[in-house]
Amino acid sequence: MFSNKLFKKYCSAEWLPIFDLNKSNIQVKAKERIFNEGDLVKGIYFIEEGKVKVLSGFNGKDEKIIRIASNDMILGHRGIHYKHYHISSEALTDTTLTFLPINIFLKIIKANPNMAVYLLDFFIEELREAEDRMDSLLNFDPKKRIAIILLKLVDCFGFANKKSNLLSFTLSRADIANMIGTTYETVIRTLANFEKLNYIELVGKEIAIKDITKLKELAADKKVRKKTKAKL
Amino acid sequence: MFSNKLFKKYCSAEWLPIFDLNKSNIQVKAKERIFNEGDLVKGIYFIEEGKVKVLSGFNGKDEKIIRIASNDMILGHRGIHYKHYHISSEALTDTTLTFLPINIFLKIIKANPNMAVYLLDFFIEELREAEDRMDSLLNFDPKKRIAIILLKLVDCFGFANKKSNLLSFTLSRADIANMIGTTYETVIRTLANFEKLNYIELVGKEIAIKDITKLKELAADKKVRKKTKAKL
DNA sequence: TTCTAAACATGATAATTATCACATACTTTC
DNA sequence: GAAAGTATGTGATAATTATCATGTTTAGAA
16 A cells, blocks of 8 residues: 555655645546556556556557556556556546656655655565466466455455445456456356355346355365376 | 666665675575575575576465576565565576575665665566566467467577577476466477477477567467457 | 447357376486 | 486367357447
């Protein structure tokens, strides 16, 4: 997590007004792009409120979702290193962002050692998540990956309200497919299958989680080959 | 890249002797572990000379390769944030490492702002690589992923000598399978197929690249669904 | 409201890959 | 150098998933 507030926390008193002076507020509607692959890096975005997908792939048809982000996360942080974005980001819901120009951001980092160290921690966490996802792509078949995604959605977005088991936000079938490298038909069939098994319930396009334990079992069950002759 | 030398470059004069005083030299033989998942993080490793694989998965049988690293790269850097490693690393060849205790490493980072910023850059680069690999897992079938790995091996390890097109280091079929989430049989068959197509030549267990252009073509050819009705 | 496009859904079929079984070659160890 | 274990290689088969076709529902625009 790396929010506006945390950023301020690691910012020394003298630099705070500089942050406030240079930041700006951005509103994007659902399905609007925040930045596009190839765009010049102008700054960094803090998600104040909303849900965003970060995706690779240019021509609309072969987009793949690299990660999803919501409140109190940052976007475009790789612009620290690059002149141009090599990924795009698109709002999933109406979203409020705080924007900070990249040169100001860099100045503040360099002047605040604690901030730099905190950012390092943040990146390490991001790396870990990327590796975890890679691991799931390497180890699991589509069915299990869908179970993993459902758990991630619970974790990331939570339920509509405390009494409900309805996900507060449901990715489209196509978006789920693009997160796990399968087709939307497979997602649809697998969700139907999960419903039959009573793991979930489909309420229109929305998804309600009925048996999170079973989903976790599925998600944890790495296939290990019976054959033990050749170690791998 | 983040080498011993670069580390020194971003280290101020007063801190250099502290680095030299605390570093130690480690030699590991091929197939030896450098650290294991679950081990207490003791420090950070600079690869001086050698090749290493970083892997996830505990019980030997379901290991998956997260990344491969060679000269002038670092290992165990996520220990900055965590108490225990959640991945393992194993030498692919006899390897020489420089080791620096984590507390010294952290002190040096905090005292040298330029170093912290350089490290940030390094992590961003790592993130990008992780995302690129994720993208290839999402977009390509095993055959194309193998082409991508072959190109990566060329890029990472190069050829045996300037005149030769023989890879200077060949991962085992099982290791390749574990990098791309397939079985070693599929790797073997695909390599045989590539040989038939004259893209590569198999010299015992080694691989010689005969037509890098064709491999690149394969590796670039993302499958896009014919069907354009539903955008995704 | 009606029209249109996007998203969801399902069946049939083809293609791909995993799995299993077995054979051979190469390495390491005793 | 024999034995044991590991790595490579190949064929047959089963299982899974992608693809294609087609229909229905939903959401948004005119």
